[in-house]
Amino acid sequence: MMTIADDPGLNSRLLENMQTALILLDQESRVRFINPAAQALFAVSARQVQGHRLYPASPGGRVLERLAEEAMHHGEAFTQREVRVEVSGSHHITVDVAAIPISECELLLELSQLDRRLRITREQSLINQNQATRHLLRGLAHEIKNPLGGLRGAAQLLERELKAPDLREYTQVIIEEADRLRTLVNGLLGPNSPPNKREVNVHEVLERVRQLVDAEAPEGVGLVRDYDPSIPSLIGEPNQLIQAVLNIVRNALQAVGEVGRITLRTRSQRQFTIADVPHKLVARIDIEDTGPGIPPEMMERIFYPMVTSRAKGSGLGLSIAQTLIHQHGGLIECWSEPGQTLFTIWLPLESTTNGE
Secondary structure, three states: OOOHHHOHHHHHHHHHHOOOEEEEEEOOOEEEEEOHHHHHHHOOOHHHHEOOEHHHHOOOHHHHHHHHHHHHHHOOOEEEEEEEEEEEOOEEEEEEEEEEEEEOOEEEEEEEEOHHHHHHHHHHHHHHHHHHHHHHHHHHHHHHHHHHHHHHHHHHHHHHHOOOHHHHHHHHHHHHHHHHHHHHHHHHHOOOOOOOOEEEOHHHHHHHHHHHHHHHOOOOEEEEEEOOOOOOOEEEOHHHHHHHHHHHHHHHHHHHOOOEEEEEEEEEEEEEEEOOEEEEEEEEEEEEEOOOOOOHHHHHHOOOOOOOOOOOOOOOHHHHHHHHHHOOOOEEEEEEEOOEEEEEEEEEOOOOOOOO
16 A cells, blocks of 8 residues: 555645645745635635735735744744735734644645635524514514503594694694504514515615615715626515615615725625525625624624614614615625625525515
C-alpha cells in the first residue's frame, strides 16, 4: 500500500483539492502558497499574490496579516472565531481562522467560511421570531379589541344622554382614543387576508417607492439606483410589496438625516434556499444607507413590533415589512455597522402559496 511518504506529489495534490482555504505565509507575511479554495474565497490568483503580501491584493489581507503576526510573535497556534473579513468593495465574509506556526519563518492560515451556516441559523431565527410574534399578537388583539369595542359603544351611548357640549368633549376623547388603539392593534397584526398575487416587475415597485421617498428626502440625501434589468417578473401583490420596501426605505431616510446616501440595488441569484425551501431563482433587493448604523443591542430585536430607537417611532414598520415579505415566501435580513446598514429582501421568482 502506497503512503503519503511514498509519493511526494500527493501532499501537493491533497492541498490543491482541499475545500478548506489554506495560505502559507513567511515571516514577512508574504504568500508562499495559496490553494484554490483560498484563491476563490479572496477572488485572487496564485500568480497575483505568490511572493507578495496578501494585502493589498485583497482588503481582507490586512486582518489576516495581523492574526499571522500575532501567532508568529507568540510562537503558538490559536483559532479566532467568526472573523469578519472584507473581500472586495462592500462584500464581506465571516470565517474561522486558525493560525498555525510551521517553523520559525513559516505560518499556515486555515480558513473555514461560516456565512452559509450563519445565514441558515439567522434565517430560521427570523422566521421563528416572526411566527411567534404573530401568534402572540393575535391573542393579544382579541383580548384588547373586545373591551375597546365595549368602551367605545358605552361612550357613544353616554354621549347621547349628555346635553352639555363641553361634557360631550370628554366622550369624544374616549371614542377617539379607542379608535386610535384599534388602529394600532390592526397595525400590529398587519394584513388579515392573503395577498391577491399577480405578475409584478420588481423595478416598478422600487421606482414607486423611490418617487414617494424622493418627495420627502432633504436635498442632502441622494437616492442611488443600481438595478439589474435582467431580473424577470415575480408573482406578488404590488401594494404589499411597495409597503414593505417603503417601510425599510423610510427607516433608512430617517437614519441618514439631512445628509447621506440610500442605495436601491437588485440582483438575481440561482439555486437559493429560503426557509428550507429551495428555489431555482430568487430576487435580491438591497436597501443600503450611510446612516450611523443600528445599535448592536437592538440587532436581534429589530423585527419585533414596538421596537424603535426613535422617540416618535411606532416600531411597527419592520415587523409589518417582514410579515408582508413572508407572505410572499420571502425573507428580510439585516446587517449593520457604523456608517453602513444593509437590509436585504429575498423573494422567489416563481409563484408561492405561503401566506397567513
